[in-house]
Amino acid sequence: MASSNFIDYVKINCRSGAGGAGSSHFRREKHVPKGGPDGGDGGRGGHIILRGNAQMWTLLHLKYRKHVKADSGGNGDGGRRSGAQGEDVILDVPLGTIARNPDTGEQLQEITTDGQEAILLPGGRGGLGNDHFKSPTLQAPEHAQPGEPGREEWVILELKLLADVGLVGFPNAGKSTLLSVVSAARPEIADYPFTTLVPNLGVVAYRDYKSFVMADIPGIIEGASQGKGLGLRFLRHIERNSVLLFVIPADSPDVKQEYNTLLNELREYNPELMDKDRLLAISKIDTVDEADLARIKGELPEKLPVTFISAVSQKGLSELKDQIWQHLTQTPAAVV
Incomplete structure (x- = not known):
């Protein structure tokens, strides 16, 4: 997924179609000079519709x-003929797309499944023809309804990636390397912070042809929940992950403090993230000795599942996959 092609936020102006006007028409034939009202109804205006597309990963096509x-509905005609409906506009979007009101932040629609359709802006209703208004006391009504106007609004479309596992960690923690080793994803990898500028998804193969989706979220820094670094831009992608996998390098000056800092940033951004399952992977274990690993293990919370891994030498990766799969298929209590 090229960084220039990953767009997860767009603001668009949408206008649904106006309804067609009802017809005020009377039946006039050679031997029926004064026939009754037979005006048809106006057609409905076109909707603006969001549709989930599992083959899409970005909102680039809407940037x-x-x-x-959308088109307006056609006007009604004589002979009780209704006007044509305005053609709907269908916007295909990736799964995980949310539509919001830009002024209030109110969530308007949410797309989570392939083929799901949701009306973002409904078209105006067509007006009734004069045939609807006849009565014993009013046998020749000349009144017909105009069509309802369409709606015009600015809408924000925001993508939150749907993934089973989200990688959480500071820049240069080894998240991209881990994703590249356990899946076919090929994120950019380099020995400097903020190599990853967009989320990357990878499908991780597991035993007996099972699999799960892992997302590499761009590195968080302290203060990300207040908008520092890239945090606020990408923290929302973590909200959709079933399991959060914290990745902290073994050569970190203080692994426990780094974990608590990451945890605090997620808590500040959205307290509900604390309800998600959390796992910890200590990466880059090939860079330290056994005594350091024993010390790190002794400093961490006892209830926190920890796996020591090296993506380069591929140590501990099978154990990590087993642990992830166990948490994806069960619902253990979240650690504190």
């Missing part, structure tokens, strides 16, 4: 489409 307009 430069700032205005989306």
Whole structure:
């Protein structure tokens, strides 16, 4: 997934179609000079519809489409003929897309399954023709309803990646290397912070042809929940992950403090993230000796599942996959 092509936030102007006007028409034939009302109804205006597409991973296709307009409905006609409905506009979006009101932040729609359709802006209703208004006391009504106007609103579309496991860690913790080793994903990897500038997804193969999806979220820094670094831009992707896998390198000056800092940033951003299952992977174990690993293990919370791994030498990766799969298929209590 090229960084220039990953777009997870767009703001677009949407306008649904206006309803067609009802017809005020009277039946007029050679031998029926004064027939009754037979005006047809106006057609419904076109909807703006969101549709989930599992083959899409980005909102790039909507980045430069700032205005989306649906067709208006056709007017009614004589002979009780209804006007044509306005053509709907269907916007295909990745799974995990949320539509919000830009002023209030209110969530309007959420797309989570392939093929799911949700009306973002409904088209205006067509007006009733004069045939609907006849009565014993009013046999020749000339009144017909106009169609309802369409709606025009600015809408924010925001993508939150749907993944089973989200990698959480400071820059240069080894998250991208881990993802590249356990899946076919090929994120950019280099020995400097903020190599990863966009989330990357990878499908991890497990035993007996099972698999799960892992997301590498760009590195968090202290203060990310207040907008520092890249944090606020990508923290929302963590909200959809079933399990959070914290990745901390073994050569960190203080592994426990680093874990608590990451945990605090997630708590400050969204306290509900504390309810998710959490696992810890101590990466880069090939860079330290056994005494350091024993010391690190003694400093960590007892209830926190910990796996020591090296993506380079591929140590501990099978154990890590087993632990992840166990948490994905069970619902153990979240650690504190």
